[in-house]
Amino acid sequence: MTIIELHKKFPSQKDALRHLENVRWPEGKVICPFCQSNRITKMKSELRYHCNKENRTFSVRAKTIFEDSRLDIRSWFFAVALMLNAKKGISANQLKRDLGITYKTAWYCLMRIRCALADQVNFLQGIVQIDEAFLGGKPQKDNFGTTIQKSKRGRGTLKNKILVMVEQKKGGKSIAKLMPNLTSETLLTALKKYIKKDLSILVTDKYKGYSKLDDYFNHITINHSKQFSKGKISINKAENFIGLLKRGLVGQYHKLSAKYLPFYLSEFTFRYNNSLDKNSFSKAIELSVNKGKCMLRYKCNTNNHVEICQL
C-alpha cells in the first residue's frame, strides 16, 4: 500500500482504530482479550470496553503489538507501510524523521512490527537453494585495544552466521535463521526442520558442511569454481537474497548485534515472501493484532538456531 492510499483509507485516528477493531473482531463480537468473556459493555468513552466478568476495561490495542504504546494507531499503520515498501528495510532514524517521533519510539515500533511478522513460513519444498551469509561482528580486542583475534573471511569468521533457504520456483518462499555455527550436524538439524524431505531437492555449493546432506536429502552440489548452474538449477536466488540482506543491514542498521538479528531476518523474509502479494499490508496488520503481544525476547538453542519467542 502506498502512503497516499494509506492516507486516503485512514483519514483519521478513528478510522484506523475502527479498522483494527474490524480485523480483531470481524463480526463485531467484542471478546475480552484477557479472559475471553463475551460479557462486554461498550463504554461511553470512544472505543473502550468494560469486561463485566473481570470488572476491567480494555481497548482493541490490549494484548497486541500496539499495547503500552503512546504512538497513535495511524502512525503505526504508516510505520508498517513504510517498512513493507522499503526494499532494503527502514532504520529507526529514518522512521523518526518520517513520522516526527523520537528515536526510541521508532526503534520499539519497528522491533514490534518485526516480531509480528516473524515465522510466517514454517517449511519449504521443491527445489530449495541453500547458502550462508556472514554479517556484522567486530574482531575482539584486549584491554589495551589491541586486536587479539582477527575476524577471518568466509566460513571461519567471527561474524554472525546466517543460513538462507529459498525455494527456486517463481514466487518461492524463503527462510533465514541466525546459526550458532555451521557444522554439518547443525546445518542438517536446521534443514531437517525447515525442508520437507520427500518433496524437495536441495541445492548448495561445495562447502564441506553440506557433505552429510546426501544421507538424508536429494542433494545437488554446484561447484562454483567450475560452473554457476547445472542447467536451470543454481543458488542464484539464495545469493540474491543474501545480497539484499547485506545491502539492507549494512547500509541501514549500523550497529548490528546478534541479539536483534532474528528480528531483522523476520522483516527481510516477510518482505521477500510477500513481494508479489498486493495485500501484504493487510496481512501485516492482521498478524499485529492476532499474534499476541510482542515481548522482544528470543531464545538460543545452541544445537539449532536462534528464534524469536512469543510469550
Ligand SMILES: [Zn+2]
Ligand atoms: Zn475479561
